[in-house]
Amino acid sequence: MNITKFGHCCLLIEEAGARILTDPGNYNETPDVRDLDAILITHEHQDHMHMPALKALLAENPRTIIITHEGVGKLLDAERIPYQPIADGGEISVKNVSIKSFGHEHAYIHKEIAIIQNTGFLIGGRLFYPGDALHNPGVPVEILALPVAAPWLKLSESVDYARAVKPKKVFPVHDGMLRQDHRLGPTRFVPKTLLEPLGIEYIDMTEGSVAEF
Numbered sequence: 699m700n701i702t703k704f705g706h707c708c709l710l711i712e713e714a715g716a717r718i719l720t721d722p723g724n725y726n727e728t729p730d731v732r733d734l735d736a737i738l739i740t741h742e743h744q745d746h747m748h749m750p751a752l753k754a755l756l757a758e759n760p761r762t763i764i765i766t767h768e769g770v771g772k773l774l775d776a777e778r779i780p781y782q783p784i785a786d787g788g789e790i791s792v793k794n795v796s797i798k799s800f801g802h803e804h805a806y807i808h809k810e811i812a813i814i815q816n817t818g819f820l821i822g823g824r825l826f827y828p829g830d831a832l833h834n835p836g837v838p839v840e841i842l843a844l845p846v847a848a849p850w851l852k853l854s855e856s857v858d859y860a861r862a863v864k865p866k867k868v869f870p871v872h873d874g875m876l877r878q879d880h881r882l883g884p885t886r887f888v889p890k891t892l893l894e895p896l897g898i899e900y901i902d903m904t905e906g907s908v909a910e911f
Contacts, residue, residue: 720827800820826865843868
């Protein structure tokens with residue numbers, strides 16, 4: 699599996715001939731990619747689904763399918779953009795690569811902010827990307843895309859989440875608000891320091907990084 703991190707939560711996953719993009723949001727430049735087989739959208743916040751970015755990607759990838767839940771689907775319906783719905787516990791195959799959905803709620807931010815729909819995706823039975831939630835899928839996870847900075851998250855919760863999921867490897871996501879390397883600080887060394895003694899390998903990925911797993 700090859701993973702390119704365009705920034706924040708926008709990832710290109712290449713697995714077994716499939717090219718899958720996650721969450722094209724407005725915290726990173728719209729990626730210039732072709733031959734996409736699927737775009738996965740975890741929830742409707744613009745740092746994960748920026749409609750102009752999505753439309754630009756669809757213009758260059760007219761055969762790609764969008765996989766998401768009904769919450770995002772309502773926004774897509776309004777723009778007459780087709781999608782393939784997936785619910786918590788559901789599974790869709792993309793070029794024989796399994797896409798499974800886990801979870802159905804965004805993490806709590808504040809009592810005055812409504813909780814919207816969110817789903818995490820297990821891709822190829824290896825990579826789990828939770829979106830904006832700390833949902834434990836309850837299945838073996840080899841690679842975890844680990845949120846490290848958010849208005850709904852403390853770094854201690856991020857570390858404890860990784861410990862609960864028990865992946866073999868983690869790399870950081872949801873860090874688009876920390877664009878400069880010198881601002882990444884504890885979001886890098888705290889997870890690495892606390893997870894690696896437990897046998898969880900920490901792989902640092904910043905904007906533009908490419909890694910093979």
